[in-house]
Amino acid sequence: MSIAQIGLSWGRAVASQLHIRMLMLTFLPFFVALLIWCVVMWFGMQALIDFVQQWFNAHNTFQSAGEILAMLGLFAFKAMVAPLVAMWLLLPLMIFTALLCIGLFAMPTINKHVGSRHYPDLEQRRGGSVIGSVWFSMTSFLLFAAVWLLTLPLTLFPVISLVLQPLLWGWLTYRVIVYDALAAHADAEERKALLRQHRWQLLFIGTVAGLVGAAPGLLWLGGVVSVLFLPLMAGVAIWIYVLVFVFTGLWFQHYCLAALEQHRQQAEPT
16 A cells, blocks of 8 residues: 555544544543553652652762753752653553553554545454454553663664654554554454555654654653652643544555455455
8 A cells, every 4th residue: 555545544544533523533542541650650750750760869869860950050949850860661561551552442443434434345254352352452551661771771862762753653553553443344463464564654653653653652751850840740641641642543444455455355266
């Protein structure tokens, strides 16, 4: 499938996103993700900040950070280093929570909405399951987390980071969402074939979604400025993540079902 098909799928996703049913769909994953993170921050946020601060003290990192901030004329922000690092460590888990909630609670509805309207004659072979979705998502995230941690020092080089980070998030996004996008219509072999044949197109869609999703991440990290506004910023950031991922789910759904339909047409004997 060509770039034109990616653009066509994007246009259909925009039209689908404006449907009242798809707009209302953002609330359930949002409330689930928000509840999870309210509990996490209430019981664990201060403990994580204390751990980071103790680690910095043990390794004399505050002095190095203070010298760098002093060179930049930002020495007053030295006290914010530990909370900022703690929030940076939580950011991948926060994004993954939103992705997982989209996969479990939104993608079945997205699949039904797009499939019934645009691909009513496409046979449903049901090669996916809820357990399979969770397992596929968790294994993908663990692999992503390992690569993300190994490449974290490269964020000191902005040019490399601007390329590497969106690609990592794009890979995780398409791995998590595509499984659910094809769960109802494709069997296991078709899903593997489509992931193999369209990996670069899917990575492109996921990377674009990752770039758009960077905005709520900046908002979340901005919570370091005021702990009082942290719950509000976290809530707004999670909702924007969910909104972006619902649209991304629609984009993947349109693209994957079109690719599946074309795949079956090519596989039919002439």
